Amino acid sequence: MKERNNTGWLFVLPAALLLGLVGLIPLMTVINYSFFEIFILDKRFWVGTEWYDQIISTGRFWANFGRSTLFSSIVLAIQIPLGIAIALCIPKRQFWVGLALAGIALPLLVPWNMIPSLWLSLLNPDTGIIGRIMAAFGWSAEWKMSAVQTWAVIIIMDTWHWTSLVVLLCYSALTTIPASYYQAAAIDGASPWQVFRHIQLPKLHYVLLMAVLLRFMDSFMIYTEAFPINAGGPDGATMFLAVDLGEEIKAFNYGPSAARSVLYFLIVLTVAWLFTKAQNKIDAHETKRTT
Amino acid sequence: MFLRALPYIKATGLILFFGFACLPLVQMTMISFIATLPQPGIEVGSLTFGNYANIVSDPNLRSAFGNSIAYVLINICITVPVAIPAAYAFSRMSFLGDKHLFFAFIAFRITPPVVLTLPIFQLFSALGIVNSVFGIALAHCLFNLPISIWILQGFISAIPKEQDETAFLDGYSRPRFIWTFLLPQIAPGIAVTAFFCFMFSWVEVVFARILTTTNGKPISMAINALFGFQTDIGLVMAVTVASMIPGAVLVFSMRNHLSRGFKVGKL
Numbered sequence: 001m002k003e004r005n006n007t008g009w010l011f012v013l014p015a016a017l018l019l020g021l022v023g024l025i026p027l028m029t030v031i032n033y034s035f036f037e038i039f040i041l042d043k044r045f046w047v048g049t050e051w052y053d054q055i056i057s058t059g060r061f062w063a064n065f066g067r068s069t070l071f072s073s074i075v076l077a078i079q080i081p082l083g084i085a086i087a088l089c090i091p092k093r094q095f096w097v098g099l100a101l102a103g104i105a106l107p108l109l110v111p112w113n114m115i116p117s118l119w120l121s122l123l124n125p126d127t128g129i130i131g132r133i134m135a136a137f138g139w140s141a142e143w144k145m146s147a148v149q150t151w152a153v154i155i156i157m158d159t160w161h162w163t164s165l166v167v168l169l170c171y172s173a174l175t176t177i178p179a180s181y182y183q184a185a186a187i188d189g190a191s192p193w194q195v196f197r198h199i200q201l202p203k204l205h206y207v208l209l210m211a212v213l214l215r216f217m218d219s220f221m222i223y224t225e226a227f228p229i230n231a232g233g234p235d236g237a238t239m240f241l242a243v244d245l246g247e248e249i250k251a252f253n254y255g256p257s258a259a260r261s262v263l264y265f266l267i268v269l270t271v272a273w274l275f276t277k278a279q280n281k282i283d284a285h286e287t288k289r290t291t
Numbered sequence: 292m293f294l295r296a297l298p299y300i301k302a303t304g305l306i307l308f309f310g311f312a313c314l315p316l317v318q319m320t321m322i323s324f325i326a327t328l329p330q331p332g333i334e335v336g337s338l339t340f341g342n343y344a345n346i347v348s349d350p351n352l353r354s355a356f357g358n359s360i361a362y363v364l365i366n367i368c369i370t371v372p373v374a375i376p377a378a379y380a381f382s383r384m385s386f387l388g389d390k391h392l393f394f395a396f397i398a399f400r401i402t403p404p405v406v407l408t409l410p411i412f413q414l415f416s417a418l419g420i421v422n423s424v425f426g427i428a429l430a431h432c433l434f435n436l437p438i439s440i441w442i443l444q445g446f447i448s449a450i451p452k453e454q455d456e457t458a459f460l461d462g463y464s465r466p467r468f469i470w471t472f473l474l475p476q477i478a479p480g481i482a483v484t485a486f487f488c489f490m491f492s493w494v495e496v497v498f499a500r501i502l503t504t505t506n507g508k509p510i511s512m513a514i515n516a517l518f519g520f521q522t523d524i525g526l527v528m529a530v531t532v533a534s535m536i537p538g539a540v541l542v543f544s545m546r547n548h549l550s551r552g553f554k555v556g557k558l
Contacts, residue, residue, distance in 0.1 A: 007465075008386030015377035015436055016392065018369070022433045023399040026410035033410075086308050089301040098546030100309065102539070107312055109538035111511035113496045114531045118315045121322065121524070129318050164312065192297060210441075213401065221403035224496045242405050249408060261406040272398040276390070 027265065033258035044255075051259035060244070061263075068220050068241045071155070075219040078159055080212060083166025084204065088196070090171055101171070104164045116228035119157045147237035150230045154238060157229070158219060166211045173207040174200060205282050213275045217268065316535075319528045327525035342529035352530060355513035358424050360537070362509060363492050365428035367485045370435045374484065375477075378443035379469060383455065400437035404497040407433070412501050422506035430498040435488045442487060446480030447473065479548045486545050493538060510534045 034051060036044040055061045090100060110118065123143070125131040143149035177199060185195050223242035226232075232239040232247075241264060248257040323342055326333045333339050346352050380386070381393060411430055412421065420426035450473070458468045474481075499509050508516070510530065517527050 002383060002385040004386075005384040006386045008380040008384035008389065011376040011380035011384075012392060014373045015396075015440060018373055018432055019396065019399050019436060021414075022411065022430055023402070023407070026407040026414060027402075029410035029413065030407065082308075085304065089305040089308075091301075098543075100305065102542040102546050103309055104312055105542045106316060106535070106539065108490055109494065109535045109542070110316075111494045111496065111514065111531065111534055113511050113515055114527075117527065118319055118531075121528075122315050122318050127322075129314065160311065160315065163308075167308075192294070213397075217401035217403070221405070223403065223405050242403050246405050249405070254409065257409070264406050265402060268402050269398055272394060272401060275397060276394050 030258045030261045030265075033254055034262045036255055038254040047255065051256045052263070055256065055259055055263065061260075063236075064239055064241045064244050067237075067239065068222075071151075071222070071240060072216050072220045074155055075158055075162075076212060076215055078155070079163045079166055079215055080208065082159070083163050083211065084170050084208075086163070086167045087170035087174055088200070090167075101168070104167055107161050107164050110161075112224040113228075115157060115161055115225050119153065119160075120229070123153065144230050145234055147234055150234060150238050154222075154226055154229055157225065158222065161225065162215060162218070166215065169207045169211045170204055173204050177203050206279075209275065209278055209282065213271070217271060220267075220271075221264070320532055322525055323529035323532045325525050328521065328523045339525075342523075342525045343533070345523075345526055346530055346533055351508075351516070352510075352513055355508055355510045356533075358507050359493065359509040359511075359534070362424035362427040362431075362507075363489050365425060366431045366435060366492050367488045369428060370432055370439050370488050371481060371484060373432075374436055374439035374443055375474075375481075376469065378440045378447055379473065381440065382444040382447040383452065396437040396440060400434050402433070404430075404433070404495070408497060408501045411498065415502060421502050422504060424507050424509075426502045427499055427507070427509065428492075430502060431488075431492045431495060434495075435491055438487060438491065439484045442484045443477065443480055446477045446483075450476055482545060483548055486541055489541060490538065493534075 035046060035048060037047045037050075038044040086104070090097060122128045123131045123134075125135040143153065181199050182195070185199060190198075221242040222240055223246050226238060226240055227243050227246065230238055232243050245257060245260050245264065248260060324338055324340070326335055326337055326339045326341055329335055330341065333341055381389065415421045415426045415430070420429065454472065455468060458472055459465075463471070494511065496511050499512055500515075503509065503512055511534075514527055514530050514534075517523065517530070
C-alpha cells in the first residue's frame with residue numbers, strides 16, 4: 001500500500017512546471033487562436049466557433065478521420081501480434097541475444113525525415129533492392145498511381161520502423177518471468193500455447209497496453225513519414241489527419257489550423273482517458289488474483 | 292513433431308525479421324559508398340569513400356553533428372533530474388490528484404508535436420531560444436519527460452519499500468535517501484531512460500524543423516538541406532549512416548540492460 005502523503009506534490013512539481021511550459025501554455029494559446037480569424041498575429045477578429053462548425057460540417061475532416069482510423073487499425077493489427085511473436089522467438093540469455101536486440105533496434109535510430117527517402121530508394125526499379133526484384137516479377141513502377149499500393153508501402157514502412165519498439169517492450173516484460181514458472185509448466189506437461197496463454201500473456205498485459213497506446217497515437221497522427229511518400233496522394237487517398245493539419249499550417253491558416261489542433265487534442269484526451277480506464281481495470285484484476 | 296520443430300521455427304522467424312529490419316539499412320549503406328554526382332576524378336557509379344570524406348570536410352555537416360549531440364545531451368540533463376523525484380513520488384506516495392496528474396502527463400506524451408508547433412515557436416521566440424540547441428532540448432521534454440517518469444517509476448517500484456522505511460528510521464531525509472540509496476540502485480534504470488530520451492530525441496523532426504530556421508540545425512535538418520535541384524544521394528545516405536553510428540554504439544553497449552527497461556511498472 002502506498003502512503004498517503006501530499007508532499008508528493010513537491011517531488012512532481014518540477015516535472016509539472018516543465019510540462020506546463022512546453023505543453024500547457026502552448027495548448028492554451030492554440031485554444032485561444034481557434035476562436036479568431038487571424039491575418040497577422042497582432043490583428044485578429046473574434047469569430048466564435050465558426051472554424052469548428054466549418055471543420056465538423058465538411059466531409060474533409062471526417063474523410064481524414066476515417067483514413068487515419070483505418071490506418072491505425074491495420075498498423076495495430078500487424079505490429080502488435082508480430083511484435084509479440086518476435087519477442088517470443090528471442091531466446092533467453094544467450095550471448096548473441098544482445099546482438100539480435102541491437103540489430104532489431106536499428107530502425108528506431110534512423111532520422112524520421114530519412115525514412116521515406118530510404119524506402120523510396122529501396123523501391124526504385126533501377127537501383128533499389130526491392131524495386132529491382134519486383135520489376136523482375138513484372139511489377140510496374142507506377143505504384144504511386146494506385147491508392148492500394150501507396151497504402152501498402154506506407155504500412156510496410158511503418159511496420160519496419162516501429163515493430164522493433166513493440167518487440168523491445170514485450171521482450172523486457174518476458175524476461176521478468178521467473179524460470180520456476182516454466183519449470184512448473186514443464187512438469188505439468190503444458191503445451192507451448194498453454195504456456196503462452198497462462199504464463200507469458202498475463203505478464204505482457206501492462207506493457208502491451210503501453211505499446212498499443214504509443215503505437216495507436218503515433219500512427220493515428222503520422223506526419224513526417226507519410227507525407228513525402230506520395231504527398232497525400234494519389235488523389236488524397238493517403239491524406240491523414242496530421243498530414244492535413246501540417247499542410248494547413250504551412251499555408252498560414254492560423255485560425256482553422258488552431259481549431260483543427262484543438263479537435264485533435266480532444267481525440268488525444270479521449271484516448272488517454274480510455275488508457276487509464278484500461279490500466280485501472282488491469283490493476284483491479286491483478287489485485288484480485290494476488291489476494 | 293510440432294514441438295521438436297518449434298526452436299527451428301522460432302530461429303527462422305527471428306532471422307527473417309532481422310533481415311527485414313536490416314534490408315533498408317543495407318541499401319542505404321551500399322548507396323553511401325557510391326559516387327552519385329559527377330565529381331573530378333571519380334566516375335559516377337564507382338565505389339568511393341568520397342561521400343564520407345565530404346561529411347568531414349563540410350563545416351555545415353560537422354556543426355550539425357555537434358548541434359545534435361549538444362541538444363540531446365542538454366535534453367537528457369534536464370529530463371532525468373526532473374523525472375527522478377517525480378517517478379519516486381508516483382511510485383511511493385499517494386497524493387491529492389496523483390492519478391489526474393499522471394493522466395495529464397500521458398496526454399502530453401501522445402499529443403502530436405504538429406498540434407503545438409505554432410505556439411511553441413511563438414513562445415520560444417519570446418523567450419529568445421529559437422535557433423539554438425537549448426530550444427530544441429526544451430521542446431523535446433514534452434514527450435521525453437512523461438516516458439522517463441514511466442520507465443523510472445518501474446525501476447523504483449522494483450526496489451522493496453522496506454528499505455525506504457529503514458533509512459527513515461536511521462534518520463535520513465527523503466531527498467538524502469534518494470541521493471545516497473536510491474540513485475545507485477536505479478543506475479541501470481537511469482541509463483535506460485537516458486537511452487530512450489536519446490532515441491526519441493535524436494530522430495525527431497517536427498520541432499527540430501520549426502525551431503531552427505537559420506542556426507543550430509541538427510543532423511536531420513542538415514540532411515534536408517542537402518536535397519535540392521541536384522541531390523547528391525550518395526552523400527545523403529552517407530550522412531544518414533553516420534547519424535546512426537552514435538545510436539548503434541549506444542544500443543550495443545546497452546544491450547544487456549535494454550531488456551530490463553520496462554519492468555512491469557504500474558501506477
